[in-house]
Amino acid sequence: GAVVSQHPSRVICKSGTSVKIECRSLDFQATTMFWYRQFPKKSLMLMATSNEGSKATYEQGVEKDKFLINHASLTLSTLTVTSAHPEDSSFYICSAAPSSNQPQHFGDGTRLSIL
Amino acid sequence: QKEVEQNSGPLSVPEGAIASLNCTYSDRGSQSFFWYRQYSGKSPELIMSIYSNGDKEDGRFTAQLNKASQYVSLLIRDSQPSDSATYLCAVNPSGGSYIPTFGRGTSLIVHP
Numbered sequence: 001g002a003v004v005s006q007h008p009s010r011v012i013c014k015s016g017t018s019v020k021i022e023c024r025s026l027d028f029q030a031t032t033m034f035w036y037r038q039f040p041k042k043s044l045m046l047m048a049t050s051n052e053g054s055k056a057t058y059e060q061g062v063e064k065d066k067f068l069i070n071h072a073s074l075t076l077s078t079l080t081v082t083s084a085h086p087e088d089s090s091f092y093i094c095s096a097a098p099s100s101n102q103p104q105h106f107g108d109g110t111r112l113s114i115l
Numbered sequence: 116q117k118e119v120e121q122n123s124g125p126l127s128v129p130e131g132a133i134a135s136l137n138c139t140y141s142d143r144g145s146q147s148f149f150w151y152r153q154y155s156g157k158s159p160e161l162i163m164s165i166y167s168n169g170d171k172e173d174g175r176f177t178a179q180l181n182k183a184s185q186y187v188s189l190l191i192r193d194s195q196p197s198d199s200a201t202y203l204c205a206v207n208p209s210g211g212s213y214i215p216t217f218g219r220g221t222s223l224i225v226h227p
Contacts, residue, residue: 006158031213034214044159044203046214093159101147101166101207103164103205104161106159107158109157
């Protein structure tokens with residue numbers, strides 16, 4: 001089955017640090033990947049759609065300069081949280097699918113804690 | 116705005132009972148429907164996909180789709196405490212878009 005790998009699984013760092021999260025599709029190519037954020041006991045919130053070879057599409061209210069997305073290859077998308085602050089602490093999850101009519105497969109998520 | 120609606124719950128059922136989770140969607144042209152299970156603190160895990168009207172069974176899980184009523188459900192037979200989780204309904208919209216629409220999820224509690 002389709003496998004999506006996300007790394008790192010947990011990050012704890014000081015305020016002002018930039019943090020990069022990687023999302024890889026291991027056994028399929030993904031022209032599109034999605035980045036979500038989830039606060040405790042809350043729903044998944046789509047942050048942005050990552051498009052291979054072009055700019056990401058951000059959802060309303062998500063700062064593109066704060067959350068930098070790069071999708072330079074068909075198997076890798078990265079999310080960089082720039083100058084992170086405590087309010088950026090959350091669970092970040094990526095997903096991808098082999099084609100548009102197939103289900104999304106999620107990475108294991110990254111728990112980001114900013115001190 | 117394409118929407119997927121789920122009752123947030125919690126739905127509480129005794130161990131061994133059938134848990135019934137429901138989902139409605141607004142995009143009549145949708146063709147692909149999925150159920151995910153999400154344990155607390157973990158990412159969602161795909162448990163069922165369904166593409167055509169009727170029932171699809173996989174072990175203790177049965178997905179039911181009624182496109183005319185824009186309704187998809189998930190039945191869990193012989194519910195176990197380990198089934199306690201949030202269940203997310205997801206719909207891929209019509210038009211070949213990659214962007215799935217997720218419901219807010221239903222919390223299921225299976226008590227011994």
